[in-house]
Amino acid sequence: MKKFKIRQMRLITLIGCTVFGFASCKQTPNAAMQSSSYETMTVGTTDKEFSTSYSATIRGRQDIDIYPQVSGTIVSLCVTEGEVVRRGQLLFVIDQVPYRAALKTAEANVETARASLATAQLNYDSQRELYTQKVVSEFSLKTAENNFLTAKAQLAQAEAQEVNARNNLSYTEVKSPSDGVVGALPYRVGALVSSAMAQPLTTVSDNSTMYVYFSMTENQLLSLTRQYGSMDEALKNMPEVTLTLNDNSVYAEKGKIESISGVIDRQTGTVIARAVFPNESRLLHSGASGSVSIPSVYKDCIVIPQGAAVQMQDKYLVYKVVDGKAASTLVSVAPINNGREFVVMDGLKPGEEIVAKGAGLLREGMQIK
Template identity: 30%
Template sequence: MNQKFARRVQGWSLIGVFALLLVACGGNDDEQEEQQQESPPKQAQVQTLEPFDLELDKTYPAMVRSDRSVNIIARVDGTLEQQHYRAGGIVEKGDILFTIEKDTYQAAVAQAQADLQSARASASEAQRDYERYQRLYQNGSISQQQRDQALSQRDTSKAAVAQAQASLESTQIDLNYTDVKAPVAGQVSLNDVNVGNYVARQTQLAEVTPVDPLEVRFSLPQSDAFALRRQRQMDDAPNVNVELDFPYGDDSATTDTSLTGDLDFLGARVDESTSTVQARAVFENPQNLFLPGQFVRVKLRNLMRFHVLAVPEIAVTEGLKGPQVMLVNDDGEAQSRFITMGEQARGWVIVPEGLEKGDRVVVSNIGSISAGDKIDAQPFDGNVDSEPDNPSGLDASGANKSAGQGTSVSGETDQTSADERSSNSSDN
């Protein structure tokens, strides 16, 4: 009997211990729930999405061109007597580059001048004979045939004068061609024929390449070309600035390796094979730093994207399924959403898929916020360059900072944040 009673007491004791453990565990859960409920909302800046126009800076590969490059060709035959330039130097339009055997052509000009004088003398004599025969014919002293012969002789003499004049001009042109001049200003190449060699007509002697201004042709994706064409047709849209840039090692740190130019051509058709549109820009190159044939980067500044949804780059994190952002739902809690990223520029990311107008995106303190956290939404201050140091979005005076870039992005108002904090406190 005593043994049975002892077993019962021992069983009741074990049951009591288990009950106490269960009570203790239940109490811990309640305490944890109370601690979670009592944890304050996390402050973060929140951007309410609204479509706006975003300015981008786009860069395209290109090559410098100079379509006014000219081949220097010999226009006369003869010995190449002199070279008047230094290879690689800059020459002006009209500068003499070469001299081809002058003496022969000077003699030809002198001969042509003598022939012209002789023809003029013969013409004068024929004119006087005609006038005399004309008077005799009127007096009936000579026949009409004799008068006509004098007239024909006069006209033939005049033609001989014109022929001699043309011959003189031709020889003078050849003489002028013995001084080979630069037809354009630019940088002159190495000589193709050495001094002392005989050159025939149409022999290439050198090349002159204009280096100021320069031309750059490049291809735009059709989406960029469409936006650019639309922007250029708008009166109130910002101007698209064109820059030409290439860095060359350490020199780029101390030398200005960029030029500002004008976009003077945008193609009227899309290339079917590449889906691009050709464009051209012209740049002044006063220091002759850039040369034709160099590969460069053409940058279009202030290229607009119209009516887009965009978020700051700092709001986007990488999730298991790709890029994602944190949203604030109607209950004031954080939730993640995967998005499709579009173009990125000036600290913004265009979001073509995944977000809608009116969505509230967390744009600060991203690393400390998890899905399900209560969020104390603060106005978005427009700073997209880095993680804001002041999550409240207020300046020293307590006023809201204005959103940058002239966009329509905004955070919640102070009154809304206050109402949410009050609601969260009452729920807890």
């Protein structure tokens, strides 16, 4: 009898514990829901600027490889690496002796051709006079005329050879084709050079202003075109850009995007853009690298934290607080952001209250504390 009572008491205790446990489990979600809270914000308008960076290469406005136009030995080197030169300044002198001799020969050939032409002229005039007096035949006249025309052509040929010889002599003095800075000088005095060389004598880089080239993706190009209405308007109205050098320092001068290629590369899916930067300090060098930052300015726009939005394909979901409950709404945002905030283009109005953080945990109609 005692054993039965003990078992009965244990069963009652077990049932009581089980009921108490179910009650506790049932109350836990309600308690958790009551204690949850979310950070909210009231939407307003402000001005915002985002920057997009692109890897870039720096080139001189004009990088000209200097090749000799005649063959010969370098007898004089007139510049040093890094020297600033002007257009027409002498850079190299190639051995002129054979070219001076060739010019003298050409000049002598011209004089000989002139004398031959004068003789042919006299003979032709004489034969023509005799033909009118019917002293000589027409054949003799025609022969004299042909000799005269041949002598005339030989003079023209000799004069052309003289011009060519004079040009070759002038080519022995290699001059700078533009203002700029001299690059490396791989050939020194005594080196044999020719126009068929694979490597240039040097490179003259016009770096008074510098071209900075960078690539934009097709989507970035479309976004830019939509933002300004057309590519021409974009080039006119885009703000000045900044250049960050390879050591992470920011170049003091601002640049301007001058052109964007109208053809998308099929292999990379990008277009080439070119910005122009002044280089009075000559801090920028052709061949260097860096990155270009393009600012995107939005006036009187709505800015929200990225934690306030949940991405749904090409749209974003934001939860408004309406009568203390979460009400979802779709918004469109600007394609450019800083990784922390979105600029809302459509879907929200100033004065509306939204959940500013943890939107991914919300559900429609949830109580917002």
